[in-house]
Amino acid sequence: MSSDICDEQLGIRVSILRGGSSKGLYFLEHDLPPAGALRDVILKRAMGTPDIMQIDGLGGTHLITSKIAIVGRSTREDADVDYTFAQAEIDRDVIDYSGNCGNISAGVGPFAIDAGLVRAVEPMTEVRIHNTNTGKILIASVPVRKGRAVVGGPFAIAGVPGTGAEIFMDYSDSVGAKTGKVLPTGKPTEIMNLEDGRTINVSIVDVANTCVFVQACDLGLRGDELPDDFNTNVALVKLMREIRGKAAVRLDFANDWKAVDAQTPLLPFVVFVAPPASYATYSGGRTDEKHCDLLARLIFMNRLHEAMAGTGSMCIASASRIEGSVVHGVLNAESRTRSTLRIGHPNGVMDVCVEVSPSAAPEGVRFDRLGFARTARKIMDGTVYIPMVDVRRVSSTES
Known part of the structure; x- marks a missing residue:
């Protein structure tokens, strides 16, 4: 030292x-x-x-x-x-x-x-x-x-x-980062029962970091929400904590979903996704729906990310190529096969590279190229x- x-x-x-x-x-x-x-x-x-x-x-x-x-x-x-x-x-x-x-x-x-x-x-x-x-x-x-x-x-x-x-960041080796499996539960989509009686479909995917995905519409959301919309909504924060907690229990990250913040403060992330749409950005600009393939909002430590976590983008890109996943379901046919996925986040659009080939693994694909470009x-x-x-x-x- x-x-x-x-x-x-x-x-x-x-x-x-x-x-x-x-x-x-x-x-x-x-x-x-x-x-x-x-x-x-x-x-x-x-x-x-x-x-x-x-x-x-x-x-x-x-x-x-x-x-x-x-x-x-x-x-x-x-x-x-x-x-x-x-x-x-x-x-x-x-x-x-x-x-x-x-x-x-x-x-x-x-x-x-x-x-x-x-x-x-x-x-x-x-x-x-x-x-x-x-x-x-x-x-x-x-x-x-x-x-x-x-x-x-x-x-x-x-x-x-x-x-x-x-700076190009190659994340091709990051599959199964926390659990050793792209699909830790072996399923591209599964049912989650909420305490308010609702039933939602979720996808739990582990690439770069572990994420649980849900469609925005299943939660009564649009998908273009900004940090201030989320972070000041006590009921919405509570709902996302519940989804995160119940996913954490399925992953054995926690033994009680209500104790998720103490037992696993960071993972899994919750990401809600929606089809592309035009929206106002957090910095006051505007993004046109033709420039993105989907909308994604990532929650970590019970706050909505002001942009997009790099690891979260890798997990979103990976899930986008898994047939039957929540993310795959909000994309059109062209977006599912293009080598670049355009993610609309609160501060604009992030382009990520994702190229796959068929595989006998439960997820059905092998990730041949996975990465994103940043500056520092x-x-x-x-x-x-x-x-x-x-x-x-x-x-x-x-x-």
């Missing part, structure tokens, strides 16, 4: 990067203590969790700005770096390591290159990333110039101002300070 220690505060090196449409703290693994209670306290204190304003830390008061990447040289021969993702809650004293974040993953390659963990090769450096949360290998193709990751470029992504250098930019290098009173408290407890 590399740090600057004084009587009152512990200083630790950190970088802030925007990865895709998320922003997070990036640490070198050797600058942190080993996984455990002390590391957890340091990461939460660095972010300012728990506090809805995260006023005493570096967090940005949204889940998409309360993310952490821990990066070091890999112990695996088939990878260049090990990368651990951590999701810090905002108003609860929780940090979760159960899944990955595709947007934050997009910053790992540039961060590793600039930190000297990976040899820079012009014009494109392939960084093999071992995500320790899922045990899967991600491959980032990062543009490089003069030994550094390129920042500027013409590529634009919805939800991020301006343009940047395109380092915003700051510096030192984050953690009050020593918190460090000593945990250290005394562990000893």
